[in-house]
Amino acid sequence: MYGSGEGVRPPYHAVAEWLGTQALGDLRQKLADAETMFRRTGITFAVYGSEDTSERLIPFDIIPRIISAAEWRKLAAGIEQRVRALNAFMFDIYHRQEIIRAGKVPEELIVSNSAFVPEMMGVSVPLGIYSHIIGIDIVRTGESDFFVLEDNTRTPSGVSYMLENRETMMHMFPDLFARNRVAPVENYPENLLKTLESVAPTGLKGEPTIALLTPGQFNSAYYEHSFLADQMGVELVEGRDLAVIDGYLQMKTTQGPRRIDVLYRRIDDDFLDPLVFRSDSVLGVPGLFDLYRAGRVTIVNAPGGGIADDKAIYSYIPKIIKFYTGRAPILQNVPTYNCRKADDLKYVLEHLPELVVKEVHGSGGYGMLVGPTASSSEIEAFRAKLTANPSNYIAQPTLALSTSPTMVETGVAPRHLDLRPFVLVGDEVRMTAGGLTRVAMRAGSLVVNSSQGGGTKDTWVLQD
Amino acid sequence: MLGRTANDLYWLARYVERAENMARLIEVGYRIVLLPRDGEGAHEEWRSTLASAGCAQGFFDKHETLSTRDVINYLLFDCSNPSSVKSCLAAARRNGRAQRTSLTRDMWESLNAAWIEFSAIKPESVTAGELPRILDWVRSRSALYRGAMLNTILRNDTFFFMQLGTFLERADNTSRILDVKYYVLLPHVEMVGSGIDAVQWAAILRSVSAHRSYRWVYKENYKPWRIAEYLILNQAMPRSLRSCYEQIGVTLDDLAEYYGDQHACHGTATGTRQRLAKGNIDNIFQSGLHEFIEDFISRNNRLGNEVADAYHFNG
Amino acid sequence: MLISIGHVTRYTYGLPASCSVHTLRLTPPSFEGQKVLSWRVEMPEIAGAVQYRDAFGNVSHLVSIPRSYDEISIIARGVVETKDKSGLVRGLMEAAPVRIFLRETPKTAPDSNIRALVADVAQADPIDRMHDLMRLVGERVEYAVGTTTASTSAAEALRVGRGVCQDHAHVFISAARLMGFPARYVSGYFLTGDVLGSEAQHAWAEVYINGLGWLGFDPANQICPTESYIRLGCGLDSLSAAPITGNRTGGGNENLDVFVEVQQQSSAQQQ
Known part of the structure; x- marks a missing residue:
């Protein structure tokens, strides 16, 4: 939401202004209402491997991006x-x-x-x-x-x-739209x-x-x-x-x-x-x-x-x-190290605490290492897996992902x-x-x- | 519509109906057990409740003796009992979830809310005082669901299959109550006029929510043959076999018109419907109440199977 | 050489089977060394079969039988004219790029034994290397019926050192791919001289040699295919080249009988 300088980026002006006028308690109440709506309609999500595998709600945040x-x-x-x-x-x-x-x-x-x-x-x-x-x-x-x-x-x-999400937002905040x-x-x-x-x-x-x-x-x-x-x-x-x-x-x-x-x-x-x-x-x-x-x-x-x-x-x-298109890509890729290549693997092993390492065929955020937030024992455990089967992994630098204001326990705070x-x-x-x-x-x-x-x-x- | 969808909708309706009937049976059993009585434990009443609910075998596989607590727990909360209220609500919701696209939002929400609220009840914390409230709640949830259905659903095959499920289940339930208790409706000289009978008769009527309406219809005290007539042949009584078969008949006619064809189930239903329409309670007693009911139960089961075959419930 | 083929596959079931689907790769192609003069596949519901060419160029049929039955026979028969091309397969309609046949499958995945086998291959010239590989496979996998099954992998067959033509072909293919040669599994018939039985149903391998093309090797008989071979179909392994696969509901125990009759015809008998 915030740019590189001071202040709110222009697209967010109207919402930031609105957010400033809302009491935290009201927002919390709206969030609770939204969750009730989701649970009633049955928008739930099963999570593999968790204790209660049946149904869980995905947290919904009421502040739009x-x-x-x-x-x-x-x-x-x-x-x-x-x-x-x-x-x-x-x-x-x-x-x-x-x-x-x-x-x-x-x-x-x-x-x-x-x-x-x-x-x-x-x-x-x-x-x-x-x-x-x-x-x-x-x-x-x-x-x-x-x-x-x-x-x-x-x-x-x-x-x-x-x-x-749109349906819920329109139902709860018609004035915003x-x-x-x-x-x-x-x-x-x-x-x-x-x-x-x-x-x-x-x-x-x-x-x-x-x-x-x-x-x-x-x-x-x-x-x-x-x-x-x-x-x-x-x-x-x-x-x-x-x-x-x-x-x-x-x-x-x-x-x-x-x-x-x-x-x-x-x-x-x-x-x-x-x-x-x-x-x-x-x-x-x-x-x-x-x-x-x-x-x-x-x-x-x-x-x-x-x-x-x-x-x-x-x-x-x-x-x-x-x-296939004869043109340069309009959207860039994140720089990626293919661990199947010896040079890349060497670099990755030397820089594990800074990198995100993913399984080649993994998805859903399973089996990945986020270097900057991992403990040293997690990193060492991952190093062993990586060395055993390098071609199964790729690595990418940790990006400074943008954030947006989000309702959390303590109030409204930036989240990636x-x-x-x-x-x-x-x-x-x-x-x-x-x-x-x-x-x-x-x-x-x-x-x-x-x-x-x-x-x-x-x-x-x-x-x- | 997929055959599996029809099957799920049919059973969804049966399970909602079954949960409601179960709540009513428990309520009636509990009332009788509370009455002061001597001799062989009042718990014997639970034996016929279990039989009426079709749960006797399952209960005694698990428990050696009858106790109020065990019976209520088995009929309300036990997930190993496929007909317990909890199992019924779970199965209804599971079917509803599988066929989410066939239900209106109102129907789904009432079904989903019923399950969420019921599964939050802790069986061990249910006291005797709370039982009636829980049983009332089950009945009101079933009513809410049916109300949502009747108010919001299109009158197409989705509706027809759910109606069939509801009324086949209801007919099954009423006939099972009659099957278990038919002997108190028979004219035994030594028992006539005893207080026990009056209690039993009231219990039968209560278990189909008919103890008040009986008096409006017959304007006299309980008479066993009247009770039998009321539950079997009265067209106005919404849980009588006759009334169920009127609904089944209308629904099968609707399906025949909707799909443009008829099947064996149409003939079976028409046969049963005519028998009930032309039935006479004296003749039924003469040729055997028990035999009549057993025959009805088998015809009702046959209809269920024929409906499943005709509409490819199993592919 | 004129060869007539009759191939009967009969399934009998302990309980009624129903709602079955069958994929048939039972139609031989014509190419330089093989000309199909007549061919028919017979089975219930074949008239409604869906015909298509699969990823490896095989003419395939999908047959579905909606009713229930206790027994079913699939019959393929016809007359094929063959010529000896020293194992070279040319003029075949090729569907997939050659490199696809470098792909490892569960049945052809190499293990340390297969790596050791490859290490023992002498010779330098590609064709000589393949002949040497064929010799080694023949030496290390003794022909024996009953030790292996249809689901045995190349690595397992080499470990036990016994097997049938399917196992020889799998070991050969696994090793050839490891050596960098695209290799494929071939199903077909073989004129043995025996009259009846299922021995005439056969399998071998083909290897792609740069500048030459696809060349057949039959490690079970230690030769490159001759005019006694009738080529039916190919794939990455015995699964993807299987002449018949299927799926059914019910059926209980399945009993399978296969009769293959492959006979040389004099030109006077020609149809």
Whole structure:
């Protein structure tokens, strides 16, 4: 919220002024009201490995995060460039692999990568798009310094929080919205539906039937699955509701089987089809992948998309953007050390207390080391893991993440945050202004993942 | 609609109805136990409560003797008892959560709130004085949920499957009460007029919330055959078998119209409905009340299975 | 050489099976050394099969059977004309870039024994190295039925030192990839001279040699494929090249019978 100099940055003026007029007690009451609303509607989140695995609320902060129109324009242009390049990369990797032939990406980084799915070779996906729903994690380190921390090209989650956070804020603070011109977000489900419809199997006549495949109600993101299905008016299905019948994917309805043309799946690749991937999977559908190859159904996002958000590939993304778009990247990557390279590994081992080290295939903030806040014994334990299997890790410098005022125990205080805008790629690129702002609730913490106690905020993109 | 969705909605409604019926059974049992009586422990009353609730086997697998505390705990809170109020509310919410998109916000919130509040109750801290309040609360929660449903849901297949669940469960419950207590409705010479009978008759009526309405309808003291007639054949009594089957019939007709086809369940329901509509209590007594009820229970179960088959509840 | 093939796979179940799906890679391709003159795959519901080409170029069928049954037979038969090309596979419709076949799979992951095997390969010329590898695999994995199963990995087969053609191919592929050669698993038939039984169903390996192309090696028979070989399909290992895979509901115990008849035809018998 504060710039490099004194005072509040212009986009925050109106909110800062409003915040100044609010009594802390009133704000606390509003926060409690918001939590009650969330719990009633059932917006909960299961956390793996915690004592009460059933349901937990993600902390919600009532002070919005604000982005100016100009800032958003730059971000949006950078994001669009990035998602187009990522899709071009996936198409190439699963066809002729020109980028490997051109020597821009090492062969072994693709071929021996567990995120690469050889069964995807040569599939002709509608419109050539692999990753239709992408979340790009962005951090800000200075007034005009945005970095991409991670791309999420498999099954990014969190969009329901973006929508519910806005709903809650509008319900509780209508006057704030009257005083600020905030870009709307509620068009997301409609855009998602349009995107899904646009990638129906080639040659399909009539309206495509769409369904959302969930692992079931015990999945951490189940609320989001049911929320999106509901908002789009499509069936929420599980593997046991589906079967290959008469050469098509069909769902078992009260009136017998009914064909599905586009499957928005929220289960991992490994579980999609026991005939091709994990044979013990009961979440998927035997034969689904064959139907997909034959062009009888579209799977969204395509299997094998993990190759584009693999942390070992991440440091090549600037080259990838250049290769497929012919232009320099608009958004920068965070400098990254690939521990599989001897030089990088040496540097990382010497600078562990300053770095953030992540597992190449990890996600959700699990299995990572945040050097500056780790104890020396944690660092030594991590050093042993890193030395044992260097190619499993990457490292990045600790960034001076921006902060935003946040309600905490002691009152309103600055907390670090990031931003995950959601992008839809179909017949066109559709973007919702803003995204999900995640905030580290502990003072000084840089870990914003909800599984690690991070919270969320409503994200405002102001209009000119 | 997915077959699994229909199945979940049907069972959601059954579980809400079952929780309510269970609360009523406990209440009635508790009233009788509190009455001063001599001889073989008042606890024997719990035996028929357990039987009416369909929980006798499960209870005695776990407990050797009957005690008020154990019975109430088993029927209210025991998660190993699939029909305990707690299990019913948990299952209803689980089904509701799985079918969140089929429910209106009002329905979901009342279901979710019921579960959250009930699971906060600590069984060991429930005193005798608090029991009635908890039982009332269960009934009011069920009423709130049904009210939310009737006020907010579209009249389409979602509604129809929930209605079927509610009335099949209700018919099952009423018929089980009759099955367990039919002997007090039979004309045994030596028992007629004894105080015990009056208590038993009142208990039966109370367990279907009909002890006051009985007097409005019949304008006379409890007569066992009248009670049987009231619970089996009276169309106006909302928990009678007849009334349940009127609702089931209407709902199945709605489904047939909605989907444009009929199945075996339609024939079965029509058969049962006509039997009840044309029924006469004297004839029923003549050919055996017990046999009549047993036959009804088996027809009701068959209908449940036929509905599941017709609408692909299991895929 | 004209060769006729009849391949019957029969599953019988202890309890009724239902709602099954089957993926068949049972259609041989035509290329320089092999010309398919006639070919048919028969099984229930085959008429409604979804046909497609998989990631490795194999013509595949997806068949679903919605009803329940106790027994099912999958029959592939036809006539193929073969020519001896000294194991060279040319003119095949290639789907994936060659480098894909460097990928390690759970069944072909190398262990210290396979590394040791590679270290023992003498010779300098790539083709000579592969012949030497074929010899070593034959020496170290004795042909024996019953020691290994369909799920045995290359490392396990080499450790026990016994196995069948599938194990020979896996060990060979694992070692070849370790040496930097793209290698793939090939399923097919082999004209043995035996009349009946399942021995004629066979598996071997192909290795990509720069400047030459794909070259077949059959470590089980210690030769490069000849005109006695009929090539069906290929993949990264026996799983991705499996002629038949499937999934069913119910069925209880499954009993599998395979009959393969591979016979040379005189041209007079030609169809």
